[in-house]
Amino acid sequence: MCGIVGIIERDQTRQVAADDLARMVEQLHHRGPDEEGSITLPGVGLGMRRLAIVDLAGGQQPILNETGDIKIVANGEIYNFRELQCELEGHGHRFHSRNSDIEVMVHAYEQWGEDFLVRLRGMFALAIWDGRTRTLIAARDRAGEKPLYWTETPKGLLLASEVKALLVRAEVSREIDPIALDQFLTYEYVLAPRTILKGVHKVPPAHFLKYRDGQATVHRYWDAAAVPLREWRDAEAAEALRAALKTSVDRQLMADVPLGAFLSGGIDSSSIVALMSASSSMPINTFSIGFSDGTYNELPYAREVAALFKTNHRERQASPDLGDMFERLIVHLDEPFADVSMFPTFSVSELAREHVKCVLSGDGGDELFGGYDAYQAQALAAKLGWMGDALMPALAGVASALPPTEKKKGLVNTVKRFSAGATSAPQDLGHYRWMVYLGARDKARLYNARLRDALGATDVYAPVREALGRFGQDDVLNRQLYADLSLYLADDILVKVDRMSMATSLETRAPFLDGDLMELAFSMPGHLKIRNGERKWILKQAMQDVLPATIRNRKKEGFSIPMKNWLRRELQPLMRDLLSRDRVARRGLFDPDVVTELMDEHTEGRENYAHTLFPLMVFERWATEHLRS
Numbered sequence: 001m002c003g004i005v006g007i008i009e010r011d012q013t014r015q016v017a018a019d020d021l022a023r024m025v026e027q028l029h030h031r032g033p034d035e036e037g038s039i040t041l042p043g044v045g046l047g048m049r050r051l052a053i054v055d056l057a058g059g060q061q062p063i064l065n066e067t068g069d070i071k072i073v074a075n076g077e078i079y080n081f082r083e084l085q086c087e088l089e090g091h092g093h094r095f096h097s098r099n100s101d102i103e104v105m106v107h108a109y110e111q112w113g114e115d116f117l118v119r120l121r122g123m124f125a126l127a128i129w130d131g132r133t134r135t136l137i138a139a140r141d142r143a144g145e146k147p148l149y150w151t152e153t154p155k156g157l158l159l160a161s162e163v164k165a166l167l168v169r170a171e172v173s174r175e176i177d178p179i180a181l182d183q184f185l186t187y188e189y190v191l192a193p194r195t196i197l198k199g200v201h202k203v204p205p206a207h208f209l210k211y212r213d214g215q216a217t218v219h220r221y222w223d224a225a226a227v228p229l230r231e232w233r234d235a236e237a238a239e240a241l242r243a244a245l246k247t248s249v250d251r252q253l254m255a256d257v258p259l260g261a262f263l264s265g266g267i268d269s270s271s272i273v274a275l276m277s278a279s280s281s282m283p284i285n286t287f288s289i290g291f292s293d294g295t296y297n298e299l300p301y302a303r304e305v306a307a308l309f310k311t312n313h314r315e316r317q318a319s320p321d322l323g324d325m326f327e328r329l330i331v332h333l334d335e336p337f338a339d340v341s342m343f344p345t346f347s348v349s350e351l352a353r354e355h356v357k358c359v360l361s362g363d364g365g366d367e368l369f370g371g372y373d374a375y376q377a378q379a380l381a382a383k384l385g386w387m388g389d390a391l392m393p394a395l396a397g398v399a400s401a402l403p404p405t406e407k408k409k410g411l412v413n414t415v416k417r418f419s420a421g422a423t424s425a426p427q428d429l430g431h432y433r434w435m436v437y438l439g440a441r442d443k444a445r446l447y448n449a450r451l452r453d454a455l456g457a458t459d460v461y462a463p464v465r466e467a468l469g470r471f472g473q474d475d476v477l478n479r480q481l482y483a484d485l486s487l488y489l490a491d492d493i494l495v496k497v498d499r500m501s502m503a504t505s506l507e508t509r510a511p512f513l514d515g516d517l518m519e520l521a522f523s524m525p526g527h528l529k530i531r532n533g534e535r536k537w538i539l540k541q542a543m544q545d546v547l548p549a550t551i552r553n554r555k556k557e558g559f560s561i562p563m564k565n566w567l568r569r570e571l572q573p574l575m576r577d578l579l580s581r582d583r584v585a586r587r588g589l590f591d592p593d594v595v596t597e598l599m600d601e602h603t604e605g606r607e608n609y610a611h612t613l614f615p616l617m618v619f620e621r622w623a624t625e626h627l628r629s
Helices: 018-026 081-090 101-119 178-187 234-252 267-279 299-308 323-332 342-353 365-369 373-401 410-424 427-435 440-446 449-455 462-470 476-502 515-522 537-542 563-568 572-578 581-587 592-603 610-626
Strands: 002-009 035-041 044-050 070-078 122-130 135-140 149-153 156-160 200-202 207-212 215-220 259-262 285-290 312-317 358-360 507-509
Touching: 002 018, 002 070, 002 122, 002 135, 018 035, 018 044, 044 070, 044 122, 070 101, 081 101, 101 122, 101 135, 101 207, 135 156, 178 440, 178 449, 178 610, 234 267, 234 515, 234 537, 259 267, 259 342, 267 299, 267 365, 267 537, 285 299, 285 342, 299 312, 312 342, 323 342, 323 610, 342 476, 365 476, 365 515, 365 537, 373 427, 373 476, 410 440, 427 462, 427 476, 440 592, 462 476, 476 507, 476 515, 563 572, 563 592, 563 610, 572 592, 572 610, 581 592, 581 610, 592 610
Parallel strands: 259 285, 259 358, 285 312, 358 507
Antiparallel strands: 002 044, 002 156, 035 044, 070 122, 122 135, 135 207, 149 156, 149 200, 207 215
């Protein structure tokens, strides 16, 4: 696991300055505290920080091919590298190390060119410099587990695992992209390829960037939408899924350091722990985070699984005293990000890093097999049809009159969320209506004229419509899952896990996101995933002989924290400071009177505006740090 950077000069005769590269690399120390490597040549510089997990002695980067004209720096793990190594040796390639997955990629590119990417099974962000054609190839894995950013300047192209490494260069733009800001406040994250800064871009998952002769182009190399649906018998599908998940877990146990697992007690993480335990001769390490608020606390379920598989289980209680953590994490983030589960993710990562260097997680199970409330909300809305269209405004009116409760969900909160989602976003977004947190009516009040003018007629929902439209097969649920894989998983869930774990120098792996397993999942029709209202049906069938019914049939809770309650109490002083009239007015983007009104109504318990107020807090603290204004 590493952080990588690259500098490609427009003037290919210009020697890259080692100091310029070193300043960028230093910003990624947390991603790779074990060692540093770099190379500078006329026209190109590549650098990295390494967290050594595999091939501790021989995995130093950059790595070169036999002739030295192809060079690579990479972040991640390639789980099928030994199979590729054997195949490449058959083609005459010779390896310096028998245990380096990164060296395999150099030779794979040399043998197959850009097509080598589809052969990789793993998580990665990589940069290859081909000195033969003076071409840069920079790519991300299929799901987007590992990040990669790039920008063009008058001097050339810069790339890095995190934006903060780009910002050490004075020529990189600090101008806010208003469309990205609108996305952030709408969804709580910024969607690829945008970032919060104009001119700074993400390489999207399953894409590669090609830079040659001063021209940058971005290309897709894999797409889950291209996987054909199959007719599956129930038992056959369950058996195939269990086998594929076991293969993925076994692959991802590859490490030369101690491993562990995040454990929530839900079916996804419990399945991973069960299969890890079956493949290990020693008890595995598991880690959980809990809350004093009983409606948010999942520790009893995690303990049940840990006891069942006799793991070395450790847990920690999350604290609402988040002032210091807020300061540390928001400043650490590359761009505004407001998924509140980043706090428990950081806490459980800190706990795990005290004992191991690498963990497996259950991320991806929801997006592949239908785990979210939004799918059932959309199914209910579709079943109501025209009656729902007529009744929903009235239901929304009644729901808005009900004060929110402090519980995580509950009947009142469920009704309020359902009616808000059904009425605050366009119907053609389908299930994504329930993943929108700030609608057009609220924006009209909150945004000032400067921001509204900058946005013009842009459509914040266009990326969702495009993702839904790319899935051309006639399967409603798989279309929804594809949109979530492309957007929510890539730009929210995996960003959260990568940044929070890497902030503690911990590697995380997600067996559900193995390329073969994702293709298997998208070959299965929706009726295998949600059946008669039961979510993740086929996964539950696959794990029927492994996990007890109490775990398989437990309702999904979601990894969240009682932010709405904490903003009324422990975090209210921080909120009032960050969103004071003076600070909001100086920023010049939002109406200070509206922001104050939202805070007052929230703290008095008349409404729950946490999904508006917390993102505004995040944006203000991020802007104070990174925009220096």
